[in-house]
Amino acid sequence: MSGWGVGDIPDQQDRTVIVTGANSGLGAVAARALAGAGAEVILACRNVDKGQAVAAEIGDRARVRRLDLADLSSIREFAAGVDGADVLINNAGVMAVPLRRTADGFEMQIGTNHLGHFALTGLLLGKISERIVTVSSGAHTIGAIDIDDLNWERRPYKRWTAYGQSKLANLLFTFELQRRLTAAGSAKLAVAAHPGYAATGLQSHTESILDKVMTLGNKLAAQSAEMGALPELFAATAPVEPGGYYGPTGLGGTRGYPGPSGCSQRAKDELTARSLWDLSERLTGVKFDFTG
Numbered sequence: 001m002s003g004w005g006v007g008d009i010p011d012q013q014d015r016t017v018i019v020t021g022a023n024s025g026l027g028a029v030a031a032r033a034l035a036g037a038g039a040e041v042i043l044a045c046r047n048v049d050k051g052q053a054v055a056a057e058i059g060d061r062a063r064v065r066r067l068d069l070a071d072l073s074s075i076r077e078f079a080a081g082v083d084g085a086d087v088l089i090n091n092a093g094v095m096a097v098p099l100r101r102t103a104d105g106f107e108m109q110i111g112t113n114h115l116g117h118f119a120l121t122g123l124l125l126g127k128i129s130e131r132i133v134t135v136s137s138g139a140h141t142i143g144a145i146d147i148d149d150l151n152w153e154r155r156p157y158k159r160w161t162a163y164g165q166s167k168l169a170n171l172l173f174t175f176e177l178q179r180r181l182t183a184a185g186s187a188k189l190a191v192a193a194h195p196g197y198a199a200t201g202l203q204s205h206t207e208s209i210l211d212k213v214m215t216l217g218n219k220l221a222a223q224s225a226e227m228g229a230l231p232e233l234f235a236a237t238a239p240v241e242p243g244g245y246y247g248p249t250g251l252g253g254t255r256g257y258p259g260p261s262g263c264s265q266r267a268k269d270e271l272t273a274r275s276l277w278d279l280s281e282r283l284t285g286v287k288f289d290f291t292g
Contacts, residue, residue: 003257012039021092023050029229035061069116070102079123090117090134099157113166119284126292131189136170143168176273178243184290193235196248198228223255231258
């Protein structure tokens with residue numbers, strides 16, 4: 001039985017959507033689908049050349065802007081150049097990379113996946129009219145937030161645990177953002193999504209033997225990037241619950257059409273969410289203004 005697909009995206013004429021990491025993978029698929037439904041799409045990419053190639057496929061509805069989520073100065077420059085948008089999709093991410101640090105000294109995975117998107121959302125919040133979608137992962141279940149060592153400066157680095165922490169942070173951020181939007185009387189929505197097990201280039205940058213293993217896994221077991229992008233497209237365009245979380249509904253949440261998704265108890269911890277929020281503001285220097 002078929003479920004919600006690209007053909008179910010509501011008319012996006014006269015709407016603008018920002019998609020981070022839209023030069024490849026799920027972001028490129030989402031950008032194509034949104035433009036196909038009539039949206040103007042801003043492809044926010046670190047690799048502008050790859051972004052331009054995707055934009056050329058899309059046509060006049062696509063614009064490319066440079067955004068390096070591992071550099072707060074790039075994030076500020078990007079945000080300053082945005083006039084407004086209906087939806088922000090925080091899609092970009094890195095997975096299980098060796099220990100390295102962002103331009104501002106953050107561990108690369110928490111720095112890119114969470115802190116970069118936290119700063120971007122805070123700087124753009126007054127310019128986004130409808131909703132903020134953040135892409136998490138089923139791997140959030142292996143994560144735990146270490147408020148005292150978020151950036152792996154004292155702990156022995158474990159790449160998969162670090163990835164899980166960053167994806168858990170995405171959910172804690174989304175749920176806390178929605179609570180704060182609601183408390184401020186805002187009609188804006190914060191929503192999260194995950195792609196299940198989808199074949200993208202994300203799995204080929206661990207710089208280890210896992211690259212070959214996961215490439216084989218992509219061929220044998222993963223669903224397509226087109227299917228993997230459906231949950232974030234659903235979260236960005238369909239009627240959703242405030243603070244909702246959406247993902248594939250088949251085979252334990254790893255594949256299939258999108259619908260509501262469960263999450264770990266850690267993702268629902270409001271005390272940790274508030275502590276992470278406060279720490280994220282201190283680390284990035286970005287404070288959210290909920291009055292706009």
